Amino acid sequence: MSSYRPKNSSRMSPEAERLVSDALSLAASGSRVEDIFWESKLMDRLLRLLHAQNQNAIESALDQTLKINPIAFDSLAENAETLAESLTLEQDGKSWDVVLIAIPIIARTRYSIPSGKLSSESIAATGNLLHDQIVAQDALIALVPWLYSIDQMPHSHCQTRLLLEKLASAAVNAGEIKLELRDMPETIPVLADPRYIVGAVAAPSGGPIFRWQEDIPRRQERSVCLQNWQTGMQDTIAAIMPGCEFELSLPEAYFTNCREADRKIRPLSILAAVNYLESMLSVEPAGLSCIIAGFGEEQCDEYRISFALKGSKEILYGVVWPLYDRETVANDSINDISIEDSPIREIYDTIKNSGVEDQFRHAELFSLEVCEDCGVPMFVDRAGEIVHAEMPDDTPSQQPLFH
Numbered sequence: 001m002s003s004y005r006p007k008n009s010s011r012m013s014p015e016a017e018r019l020v021s022d023a024l025s026l027a028a029s030g031s032r033v034e035d036i037f038w039e040s041k042l043m044d045r046l047l048r049l050l051h052a053q054n055q056n057a058i059e060s061a062l063d064q065t066l067k068i069n070p071i072a073f074d075s076l077a078e079n080a081e082t083l084a085e086s087l088t089l090e091q092d093g094k095s096w097d098v099v100l101i102a103i104p105i106i107a108r109t110r111y112s113i114p115s116g117k118l119s120s121e122s123i124a125a126t127g128n129l130l131h132d133q134i135v136a137q138d139a140l141i142a143l144v145p146w147l148y149s150i151d152q153m154p155h156s157h158c159q160t161r162l163l164l165e166k167l168a169s170a171a172v173n174a175g176e177i178k179l180e181l182r183d184m185p186e187t188i189p190v191l192a193d194p195r196y197i198v199g200a201v202a203a204p205s206g207g208p209i210f211r212w213q214e215d216i217p218r219r220q221e222r223s224v225c226l227q228n229w230q231t232g233m234q235d236t237i238a239a240i241m242p243g244c245e246f247e248l249s250l251p252e253a254y255f256t257n258c259r260e261a262d263r264k265i266r267p268l269s270i271l272a273a274v275n276y277l278e279s280m281l282s283v284e285p286a287g288l289s290c291i292i293a294g295f296g297e298e299q300c301d302e303y304r305i306s307f308a309l310k311g312s313k314e315i316l317y318g319v320v321w322p323l324y325d326r327e328t329v330a331n332d333s334i335n336d337i338s339i340e341d342s343p344i345r346e347i348y349d350t351i352k353n354s355g356v357e358d359q360f361r362h363a364e365l366f367s368l369e370v371c372e373d374c375g376v377p378m379f380v381d382r383a384g385e386i387v388h389a390e391m392p393d394d395t396p397s398q399q400p401l402f403h
Contacts, residue, residue, distance in 0.1 A: 012060045019045055019061035019076065027072035039079065046083050055156045084157040085164060085254040088205055091172045095205035096140075098168040100160065100198070100254040104261035105237060106247040108192035108272040110279060114241055115149040115187045115195060125236045126197060133228040134251050135201050136208040137218055142171035143199035144179060147240060149187040150194060153258070160254065167200035188376070191272035194261040195241070198254070226250045262324055267350040269319045270305060274354040277307055277317060280391070285355030291315075292347060293362040293380040294334040300365060303347055306379040306389065310358050318379035318389040321347055335361035 012020070022045060026038035049057050058080055065073040085100040103126070107113045123145050130141055144167070146152075154160040163179075170177045203209045211220045220228075230248045237246055247264070249257060274285050289308045294300035303321040308314055323329065327343055337348045344361070351359055360382050369378040369386050378386045 012064060013057050015045075015049060015054060015057040016060040016064070019049075019057065020064050020072070023061065023065050023072040023076040024069055026075045027069055039075075042076070043079055043083060046080055050083055050158055050161045053158045053162075055158045058157055080157050081255045084160040087164060087168060089168050089172055089202070096168075096172050096202040097205045097207075097209065098164070098171065098200055098202040099209060100164045100167065100200050101251050102254045102257040102261075103197040103199070103251045104249045104257050104264075105195040105197075105241070106192075106249070106261060106264050106268065107195055107241055107244045108246075108268055109244040110191070110276055111243045112189050113149075113187075113193050113195065113244055115147050115152065116184075117181070118145045118147055118197070118240065120145070122236055122240055126233070129229065129232045129236075130199075130201075130251065133211065133220070133225055133232060135210055136203050136214050138207060139201050139203045139209060140171045140174070141199055141201055142167045142177055143197060144177060144181075146179075146181055146184075146198075148196040148198055151187055152184045153196060153198075163198070164200060167198075168202060171200045171202040190269070191276050192265055192268040194265050196258070196261070222250060259324065262322070266321050267346070269321070270347070270350045271354050273305075273307060273317055273319050274356060281309070281316075283309065286310075286357055288356045289358040289360070289382075290351050290356050291360045291362070291380055291382050292335070292344070292351075293364075293366050294329060294344075295366045295368050297368065299331065300329040300334055301368065303343060304366075304377060304379050305347065305351070306381060308381070313381055313383065314392075315379050315381050315387050315389045316391050318377060320377055331365055334365060335363045337361070 019042070022038060022042040026035065026042055029035045029038055046058070062073065062076060062080070065076050087098050089096045089098055123143050127141050127143055130143075131139075135141065154163050166178060169175065201209055208214045211218060211225055212222050213219075226249075229250060233248055237248065249260060249264075251257070274288065277283065277288060278285060287310050289310045289312075291306040291308070293304055293306070295302050295304055300323065302323055305319045305321060306315045307317040307319075309316065321343065323343055329343060333339060333342075335344060336342070337345045339345060348359065348361075362380060362384060364384070366380055366386060370376060371378060371388055376388075379389050381387055
């Protein structure tokens, strides 16, 4: 959805090869004039693929450019995201710039984080505050009446573009949002997870979209907009998400905000797990052990953190720490915490700061296994065996939560 990780793929299609060629040419350009030429060709080709719903060609080209030229990859990825989350719409002789926005809510709880249909009152309150504090004076808004979990968000550039087109029309025409929301995927219950309100903001072409783009006296700095947004949305979100602690981020363009929420939730997931086990098992963090292992096919795509009682081999709970964008881990340094700013070092520091002192890190790469019966990730014990995380039978009754 919000971040790209390379995938093993078969031979590229001609469409993907042409995308790669344009991206490499753009990366090699020696002037802004030439940049504009190649960028125009690249965006025209991308737009045709988006309209044709040819996500495979886009992903194949991203995979190839990431392997051979990071600058070309950045150009291709940026333009693909730009076309998926923004467009220009002509309506009754007037031109509108439209951007898809995500409103992230970083939540954690001991119970269950809600998702699903939002009331008309909640949507109205959100829209009014967006007009007051976030978007430009002449902007129009359309909001989906749904609180999205990560499993329910568009998971490709093509899906994102389809959502954008529907919301752009609704915003400019002040019309009904025609989306099928009844068949949304079920949300896997977890202790810390982002939720999103998704919408589109339309503004007259060439004009400001957000308040921080406007001229004085309406202009407000981002920091002021964020503070006013957090204050103004407090009661609305508290009513939507009872029993949850939450943090509100500034409403921004779709991919940027999804990426930011993805990164923010990772350390919170570990802290929420420690708090949950401390409460459910009446054990201090120092009485827990963590086993950290890298998972992937040919490279580390994610870390999985297993929790056990200190001195016990039984895995009680687990958290997944996905890797995003170009967060790469060499297979010979999966468990090396000496590398500053590495994912494993951040995991190590987060666990240590939570009060859990006993950590064990596996050096090998494990396969991305999930439970065939319930679909949750499998975790690794200290001996290197892949197991299902399960709480003791005498644990107080509560819906099982996994990351």
